[in-house]
Amino acid sequence: MLDRKFYDSISDLSPFEIKDELIKLARTNAEKSAKAFLNAGRGNPNWTATRAREAFFLLGQFAVTEAKRTSFDPKAGVAGMPARDGAHQRFQKWIKKQLQAASDWDEEDEGELPAKTLSDAVEYAIRTFNFEPDAFVHELTDSMIGDNYPVPDRALHHNEIITHEYLMWAMCAGHRPKAKFDLYPVEGGTAAMCYIFKALKNARLLNAGDTIALGTPIFTPYLEMPQLEDYALKTINVSAEQEDRFQFTDEDIKALENPEVKALFLVNPGNPSAVALDPDSIKRIVDLVNNKRPDLIVLTDDVYGTFVPGFQSLLGHLPRNTIGVYSYSKYFGCTGWRLGVIAVAQDNIFDEKIKAHPEPVQQLLEKRYKALTPTPREIKFIDRIVADSRDVALNHTAGLSLPQQMMMSLFGLVELMDVEKAYQKACIAICTKRFWNLIEGMGVESNPGIYFDHYYGIIDFEFWLRKYVGEDVVAWVKENIHPLDIPFRLAEDYGIVLLNGSGFDAPNWSARVSFANLNDDAYTQIGSAVRSVARGYVQAYRAAKGIPIS
Template identity: 80%
Template sequence: MDRSYFESLSVLSPFEIKDELIKLARAGSERSAKAFLNAGRGNPNWIASRAREAFFLLGQFALIEAKRTYHDPEAGIAGMPPRDGAYIRFSRWVKRQQQAQEEGWIEEDGVPPARTLGDAVDFAIEKFGFDPDDFVHELTDSIIGDNYPVPDRALHHNEIITHEYLMWAMCAGHRPDVKFDLYPVEGGTAAMCYIFKALKNQRLLNPGDTIALGTPIFTPYLEMPELEDYALHTINVSAEQEDKFQLTEDDLKALEDPKVKALFLVNPGNPSAAAMDPDAIARLVNLVNTKRPDLMILTDDVYGTFVPGFESLLGHLPRNTIGVYSYSKYFGCTGWRLGVIAVAQDNIFDTRIQEHPEEIQKLLDDRYRALTPKPREIKFIDRVVADSRDVALNHTSGLSLPQQVMMTLFGLVEMMDSEKVYQKACIAICERRFRNLVEGMGVESNPGKYFDYYYGIIDLEFWLRKYVGEEVVQWVKENIHPLDIPFRLAEDHGIVLLNGSGFAAPNWSARVSFANLHDDAYSEIGRAVRSIARGYVQAYQASRGEEITA
């Protein structure tokens, strides 16, 4: 394909280019009889089974409870699950289920679902001091989905459980002595949309304002600020592969300028897969504490659970930071759409809103007047909730209740896993695939303890420079377009990877997901990348009339 065609595509999101790559890869796979391998999207090919087993079993009990208050079997109508005595009835029912399940149960089948469900409920009651009937009723009424979310921001028990889960998932290595308000939302994507919208509506970010992006970064963070809805100016604070994708003192200097209103990060990175190490965190904490106490920070920590002892900025700079977490990748539940926004109860967002001039205060008063006689007392997190439903529909806001129950059970089952068997197994899956790719490429790579193994950047410029030399790198850059890499992988090898440039990663790179293909596929991908690099070297040698040796 000629250079002009690649230039026309280079303005597109990599997720749009992906569709063309898939067509080419399928066709190439059919011609060559090679397997079609799509490592372009990070949907994991595993699921967390125990919490799901408990969820579906809980639904059966909830239906029995609903029929207790009213039941017309002929019409198929039941009532609503009752509260009083719910825990005693649950305990008796779950014990009967467990006895039935354990007859003929063998060790290889794992933990019986009834035991998981019963243990999770008892664990929560004991750990958090819940009223047993209140908690069981929240579960049964919510999984039935017969009511609007009340409270609308987060169910009472779910917020407490999710808060504790997040302190492990996002702050295992540095837990702050701070309480966060949570807003469960429809996945990390909804969290992004709601936060951008709320920051604009609160006049915390205005058209023409400058924000910094810690790059490489998930593509929508590059694209959303450019929309006319926000019209923000962006600067990139780029972490380089030579620094193991860690922000240096020089990288952070741009944040000293007060014109930079906010810093948006994905940590661990997508696609760099590197979590901020203690030194990088300390540098940023020092900058905020000494020079930029007004800096707003958004940290998207979806992949934190793939780094043991992960430390989020939410734990180190809670007052300045909005935290975003999604359950999708760790629990294999992209279809469930489970995410959460976390904001410390003491935060600069509330302070900044209170400091607005009277003119802006009156505009915000008008926006939220229908919600309360004292709109200036509405907290930032509750404004996020209201804005997510365009204020007028605030009374029907909140994540669906069955989704919140699934979130509750994911959190409880993970907390009960004191040995972190599930976490170790997930990390091992991704690391094994990473090793297969590196071996297939024929290179050596030791990414270090802060690498999450979920994604990776294959930077051909970096590897060609390391193994072949600068002359070859310069020739390739002068004669070949960077999009040639993913297109050649698709057309010649039936493999789909996303172009790294779409994530503000190096131009000559591609993003690979280690989550969604079988282990052996990554050996094939590694060999295909090596073949393309060899072809570039051979083209360089041929251009110089040299004997082809690569």
Template identity: 80%
Template sequence: MMLQREYFESLSVLSPFEIKDELIKLARAGSEKSARAFLNAGRGNPNWVATRAREAFFLLGQFALTEARRSLDDPAAGIAGMPPRGGCHLRFQKWIAKRLHEQEEDWIDEEGAPPARTLRDAVAFAIERFGFDPDAFVHELTDSIIGDNYPVPDRALYHNEIVTHEYLMWAMCAGHRPDVKFDLYPVEGGTAAMCYIFKALKNQRLLNAGDTIALGTPIFTPYLEMPELEDYGLHVIRVSAEQEDRFQFTDEDLEALADPAVKALFLVNPGNPSAAAMTPDSIRRLAAFVNTRRPDLMILTDDVYGTFVPGFESIMGHLPRNTIGVYSYSKYFGCTGWRLGVIAVAQDNIFDQRIRDHPEEIQEVIEKRYKALTPKPRELKFIDRIVADSRDVALNHTAGLSLPQQVMMTLFGLVELMDKDKVYQKACIAICTRRFRNLVEGMGIETNVGAYYDYYYGIVDLEFWLRKYVGEDVVTWVKANIHPLDIPFRLAEEHGIVLLNGSGFAAPNWSARVSFANLNDDAYGEIGRAVRTIARGYVQAWQASRGEEITG
């Protein structure tokens, strides 16, 4: 059944994540009536998980319970006390040595490391690498994994912030590490980071209703939608990186940022859905532009997929003073359900400076907001204002990411830092690369994505490929006679495949986003063949409209 153009027009205003629900219904219905598999490559939830840090986490919980029973133990009621600090590192060493002896007897023929060895080595590595007090570090782990206290400090646990800072310098700045210190705020995933940052920028009068911001497009849909909400009322311009330029910003693109009315630039790097990381040349071009022409420009960079590009460089490493960094652990470690993310702000930054430079009447308004937190609210750092605003200030005393989540974050970071040969990173990249190649082979095309492609997502741009392989005439006919949403709906209805419409990400209208993270390898060859079938159908319809003989 051909879906009506009017219906597509009514859906065009929706987020692709809402259109997805209708696509899933169509794809499931079609799959149930045929032998086709239902293939949902719409969301980016990976279908792998990092095991070693998780094994260490669950083993650590067992030790923490033995510690809790030291201060109070009522087994009949199921009550224990709080883990004590004094001597806990020595007790941990004895306990873990016993567990390791037990596990190694059963691990002789297994590949990898026993969980006890991973946990033992992670603790020893952290103590040696960062000079931690052994009892203080082990107590933070045990008390936090039990979850018996509020987060103290509320912004980030002391040891977790140090470990996470070092992990971020690898994850986001492996190719260019800045000689600066960042303050971190662990949060409930990248989505929470977005919400908290938007709110804080508004509350500090750094972005006000009617202000202009620039979005580097294509971009993750919520960055397109949130500025338009009544809460913010921002005017948006798009700095578009084109596929012909490998999704890199040109000098001409950056000229849009020269206008001082543009208060901020929001980036996703590597791109979602383009999967292209900014090249070193592009980053240096942007950094030079900001340093020489817009030193006042605020930048937010969302670098969730940076770990899928070896030697990744974030703009926060080149413009730390101007930049708020956002990172999420969800994709790399397969932990979307853990809700682990972090906000990073350099200790020397323009956000604090711009707050200090507000006129006195604005200073007084903002000062009232935080007067219950400190006798000197004007001295409150921007990162700590983000924390307070995330809990509407009045609940700042209960702010902070849950302690078991922060322990998981610590262990993910430590295990990755111990992996000197980057075996895990190479394995993750290999998974996505295989799937990408299967899709391309199924489509029957040739492509060179370059060294800065992360292989996590892909934009299937039918206009681009029809123009390259068939010609401008067929592109003109298709655009005049078929609605762009026909692509994802036809894939769902006729092939049981769910892809998101690229237009919802400010990607080309005639494109669809495919995730290479969440289906088995063979599925991507099938997706590629289905896309090729749709493209062939468009060409045949064009041929029929001209009275030509239809070719295969």
């Protein structure tokens, strides 16, 4: 064991900062031994969605031909800007040539032709959403070239329609609402969090000293951001316990009846619990809002929803109260693309709350946004998020880059065309196999249930020691072992990086494992190492108590 003083000195750090020290120890172990360095501390998936990417890069080639068609100086390498009129017809002719050129493609070995994927996606969008063909193809080509600022700045017209339909599947497949949502594509879930916190503050919907509830365990930044002086919010934790299969009980929800609790922030499915809210938990929250707290603000971060078939987001059940956050990063293996989206229903409580502010607050907000419109009091909350993301003064250059929005469109279209959900099933199968490899390596039994997304897992040493060894061992471990000893021992002795669960307000004697970023066999090794660490604690207990070690 490392020194307890060292553990105490870093116990307040984010697990993502502690990770750096763990990586150093794990790499040192790997260099000194024959063991592999295994970093399961980060949720970056090690798979990528190919079809949408192939279509994207092919679309880029067509976009350049469109720019050259307008004007082109080959010596200088200067072209014009893609034209709108006739764009769809030119696209069809160009695609036909691409398909003819690839007639010798072996589809059995290589998969679907990129040209066919792109053509199918374009025609599917035109047919499904009744797009004007030239206008849609021009949005695709002009956006791929990236020669304009985003117009409209909040979301491109066609991309918003496509993304809306994708979100209804990704976040509300099990319960689609009648509500329509305004969307703001942003630079990943990270940017979405920052922009929302900032906009809630600037709109005076959350003020310094206000209380918000966090559904814990939860992604660490949701624990840390409210404490910043920028926001100075008070927090209470509404804890979903492992004993309750990480679901909220009536007693848990009761804390939200207090009108001083202004908002509830959730990650659903959980990070690190990896469990989606079941119908009972959803009903408890819905009943609370409908019957006792119609004023409650709900933020739901649903990035892992696509790993639970038929997933139900609170966005679908409580559209008026809910701000939705979604990131494409995990499902499509595109963390480097920085693709996310904020969703706010067109009929919502946020606009109502802003209009209900007292006159002194109205005047402050009017002064803040007066450069944007002659009627700043009429600006919708979603558009305030956009403006605040650029400190208002740069609102005229707001918006996610156009190539990024096109990548979103293609990811969404390819997924919507996949009626058999082959891609979703494949991604779920990857994580599920790794989960069971870990369980086999640990030598325990598990029944995670149908709401478990298999993306992360909490290895709760206290829970497993209590189940397999007994309360006496648990009590001794809690008295004599620092919780951070678990990830540090795994790193120092086995070259394995897991994050400390306490950093997510998960049980203190736990570690978070990601099933997304290592090869399948690695999880058997991790499970075996976890079992060895637990066995070491049991042996230390027996030695301390004078019990013979068998």
